[in-house]
Amino acid sequence: MKLSRSFLVVGSAITLSVAADPVCIVGAGPAGLTIANRLESKGYHTIIFERRDTVGGKCKAYHEGQFHPMGALLYSNETYKETLPIIDASGLPSYLFSYATIKGWRFNWTDGAVAEAPSPADVYPRIEQDVERLFHFWENTFAPWVSIGYKDPIPEDLTLPFAEWLKQNDYSSPELLRILEQGMVPYGYGSINETPAIYMLQYFTPDIIKFFGGQQPGYVIDFHELFVRYAESSVKGPIFTNTTITNIDRSGSTPIISYNDQTGNAVNQSCSKLILAFAPVIRALQAAQLDISSEETAVFSPLITTKYWSGAVNVVTPDYHSFSAWTFEPKGQPSAFTRLFPKSSIATTWSWGKHGSNQTREEARVLLKDTISKINKDPSNTTQPAQPITDDDVRAFWEWDYFARYESKELRSGYYLRFNELQGQMNTYYASGLNGFETVEFAIRAGRDVVDQYFGSRSLEDHTNGGGGQFRIGADNVLVVQ
Missing domain, CATH: 3.50.50.60 (FAD/NAD(P)-binding domain)
Structure with a gap:
């Protein structure tokens, strides 16, 4: 399955990079998959990281004959x-x-x-x-x-x-x-x-x-199977499931995600932008090993x-x-x-x-x-x-x-205005049910809204060329070492 595709790496720790690094998406639920599909339609390359062993986020099902x-x-x-x-x-x-x-x-x-x-x-x-x-x-x-x-x-x-x-x-x-x-x-x-x-x-x-x-x-409907099929048919970029992120560093000009690949190698993925496609409650941000800013702490702690x-x-x-x-x-x-x-x-x-x-x-x-x-x-x-x-x-x-x-007090205090002011800071964006409501429909709408508001169209050539000759886009859009 495409969901288990991984990068070919050399050595125990490398940094993957092209001239315009891919947009990195953390979370392979409805919002994350929608974001990847919509970004790719605008000429961007994407990579999705998911801690669970499958896509779909909270769209889960138990199977017993049905x-x-x-x-x-x-x-x-x-x-x-x-x-x-x-x-x-x-x-x-x-x-x-x-x-x-x-x-x-x-x-x-x-x-x-x-x-x-x-x-x-x-x-x-x-x-x-x-x-x-x-x-x-x-x-x-x-x-x-x-x-x-x-x-x-x-x-x-x-x-x-x-x-x-x-x-x-x-x-x-x-x-x-x-x-x-x-x-x-x-x-x-x-x-x-x-x-x-x-x-x-x-x-x-x-x-x-x-x-x-x-x-x-x-x-x-079986929403889990729905998004498995959607990931297979409508997302071109790699999706790393069952992946442990060890650090998200946003101190430089672009975010870098460090994670362990399926062979145990430590990999550093450079990203043009970072999209967190899960509800940004503090414990979830900590679990993603994000270097949480003071403003993020202030805005998301009351959730x-x-x-x-x-x-x-x-x-x-x-x-x-x-x-x-x-x-x-x-x-x-x-x-x-x-x-x-x-x-x-x-x-x-x-x-x-x-x-x-x-x-x-x-x-x-x-x-x-x-x-x-x-x-x-x-x-x-x-x-x-x-x-x-x-x-x-x-x-x-x-x-x-x-x-x-948010509870009533935070809503009256304008926390959504502060939330929207965070969008794009440190090259980071947020898309989940928090943007609207906790349903599949609103997760999809949140993903579409973030892409449409903050990401313009770009040509594929602008996105992939001029990378210094170290990496190329290989089969199935996987970055490989040359």
């Missing part, structure tokens, strides 16, 4: 405008998913009590006037103003927690709040009482609200993430049944689980913990087993005993630092 999403899950035709061409070109199947046809249940995670949930499609007529008013605001006020990177000052009311913004604007129906919460908590977007309105209005486009309201379907786990669990609950917590509490227990495919007994699970807690993956895994064990049955059969979940039933359980964002 893929089971562990990261990105759904898309819609109206909102995922930049993602759809990639989907259409991939040849992958999409699967219809609709809350109008799913039977919903609510559970008490402490005692296992279960009750049938009202169908969103039945509830929707009671909130339709509020929803239409919200759509009018979104289409006529919010959407024309908002931009990737939040380049304009954010109005103070949009920095409020989402629940407070809804209350101030007279969207107080409990049914509407429940539908919005159902679209937030299981998907890793925090509490409706804490997450700022600016992010949730970015996420809750009219068609996304209609989806959670049971008014139109969404689509499930928070959702403590979040996803799982693939073998259950005996019926087909087309979805379970969500009666009340959403960030205690590490599952907030929801659903069997997405009728021919598979594997349910996708989502668990939610409190930001900043010391709760471990193993503690959350125990809560997952204990909680589902209380309700693992046909909930309509009151005499059937629940079947315990064993260790073997938990096929996969992954932990994520998810949905990097």
Whole structure:
């Protein structure tokens, strides 16, 4: 596979260089792959470094006869405008998913009590006037103003927690709040009482609200396989997976990435520019061995993430049944689980913990087993005993630092203006869900925006010629020593 291509090197440590060094991208998720593709279309050469053993970022899946999403899950035709061409070109199947046809249940995670949930499609007529008013605001006020990177000052009311913004604007129906919460908590977007309105209005486009309201379907696709195929078909430059970066030095005129190649050689890659295609929380920057500047520390230290786990669990609950917590509490227990495919007994699970807690993956895994064990049955059969979940039933359980964002205080203090001022300093750029929102679509938009705003077109000849004769572009665009 192209993903494992590597440079031919001589000696134990060399510096790879051409007249105009390639743009180095750290992160092979949707943003990083989009950046590489778009830069290459403008005549640049690119190199991608990825610490995981495959591309796709948080787009992960567990496979057992069928893929089971562990990261990105759904898309819609109206909102995922930049993602759809990639989907259409991939040849992958999409699967219809609709809350109008799913039977919903609510559970008490402490005692296992279960009750049938009202169908969103039945509830929707009671909130339709509020929803239409919200759509009018979104289409006529919010959407024309908002931009990737939040380049304009954010109005103070949009920095409020989402629940407070809804209350101030007279969207107080409990049914509407429940539908919005159902679209937030299981998907890793925090509490409706804490997450700022600016992010949730970015996420809750009219068609996304209609989806959670049971008014139109969404689509499930194997996003991991999607981006594996995209990397193979649409990125020409080398992608180094399973690669450990040992240092990123930006003290000179151009950045230099030091890493160990697959044979153990120490390699120094000189870069014309550096693009960090992951959420720039401080611990992630440290893990990338970046020489973090004082301004980066000031701008990125306040970022928070959702403590979040996803799982693939073998259950005996019926087909087309979805379970969500009666009340959403960030205690590490599952907030929801659903069997997405009728021919598979594997349910996708989502668990939610409190930001900043010391709760471990193993503690959350125990809560997952204990909680589902209380309700693992046909909930309509009151005499059937629940079947315990064993260790073997938990096929996969992954932990994520998810949905990097600023809190209300930082939004009011203009941190996005400071973030945008950082773009290009020390030849470094940042593109991730932080630029818009934590979904595949916004990662793609962030990648496109950074390239289109900061990188003009250039000819291939300007990029490759005049390198002093030490290196050449070989087969498959791999730099080789002459």
